[in-house]
Amino acid sequence: MKTNTNLWWILAGFFFLCFALYTGWNIIEHSNLPWYHATEWVGSVALLFTVFMAAMIAFYVGRVHNAQGGELPEDSLTADIDDGDPEQGEFSPWSWWPLVLAFSAALAILGLAVGTFLLPIGVGVFVVAIVGWVYEYYRGYFAR
Helix, strand or coil: CHHHHHHHHHHHHHHHHHHHHHHHHHHHHCCCCCHHHHCCHHHHHHHHHHHHHHHHHHHHHHHHHHHCCCCCHHHCCCCCHHHHCCCCCCCCCCCCHHHHHHHHHHHHHHHHHCCCCHHHHHHHHHHHHHHHHHCHHHCHHHCC
16 A cells, blocks of 8 residues: 555646646746736646645555554565455345346436436336345345
């Protein structure tokens, strides 16, 4: 995670350099105007916020690295694959409900893009799919 932290700080510095070059270039290009009219504010503010977002991620990842109490297996050069293999939970590889859920999302987005009459149909299919996915172990062959 230390490498991730350093990469995010480098990325924040790169975006700050881009922000400075972009803003300076606009001011130089439009030198006949005052600086506040020569600056292209949308691009400059977007690049500056990108600096803030990259710095925020770097700060967070650095804090998590300091708080984890040791190196993770993926940070150690001598670690095996099995060292970083925690229990991920219980998954149903035979379940069709994620496919129905994806179809309902696609139908709802298609309803937003093409015709609003599809949106309630997509939401209805979503409700059926999420209920089916949550309760698939409570009925039929897999009931507990």
